[in-house]
Amino acid sequence: MSNPNNEIEQQLFTLLRRTFAIHVSTASGEYELERSAYGILCLIDDNGPQRLGQIAQAFNLDPSTITRQVQAVVKLGLADKVGDPSDRRATLLSLTAEGRDAVVRARAHRRKMLDLIMSDWSLEERETFARALRRFNNTVSEWIENDEIPPPD
CATH class of the missing domain: 1.20.5 (Single alpha-helices involved in coiled-coils or other helix-helix interfaces)
Structure with missing residues (x-):
């Protein structure tokens, strides 16, 4: 009998490829959210405002990589950097009203796609x-x- 981990590893990689292939956008398409932007926005939506170091740790990425990705969502007006009330030297990334709306719409779109994909x-x-x-x-x-x-x- 073959090792089930071989099948699991292969299926995880297939899932990763398929997930990357799903275009992430809001239902009405005002934003074309890259995977990284979508991930950052969902993290903040799920867990509240985050320091850049927390975001980097959550995605197991170098802080410089996250900084570039965060700049992109800030430039789109989907997130703002605000002072951390517990440490005036630090900043937190939080969703703007527009960012929260973008997450709600993108998630609704993805969940609708899951309903279609898993309809049977x-x-x-x-x-x-x-x-x-x-x-x-x-x-x-x-x-x-x-x-x-x-x-x-």
Whole structure:
């Protein structure tokens, strides 16, 4: 019997490619959100205003990379840098009203696409998939937080 991890690895890569292929835009198309912009906006929408270092850590990216991506969402008027009330030297990235609207619309569009893609899945199948995916993501997060991911051979 083959190792199921081989199939899981292949399917995760396929999921990654397919997810990247889905064009992220608001339903009415005012914004064409790149994957990085969409990710940053969703992170802030889900977790509230974030320091740039927190955003870099959440995406496991270099702060300079995040700085460029943050500048793009600020330039679009979707986010603002505001002073951190707990540390006057630091800034937080927060959504503007326009940014919150863009996230709501983009998420609604993506969820509608999921409804179409998974239209022949039962509710039980969707719930099972959601639970398994949540468990996988939580496990990966724990490994990252505990610095347990071994280097490549």
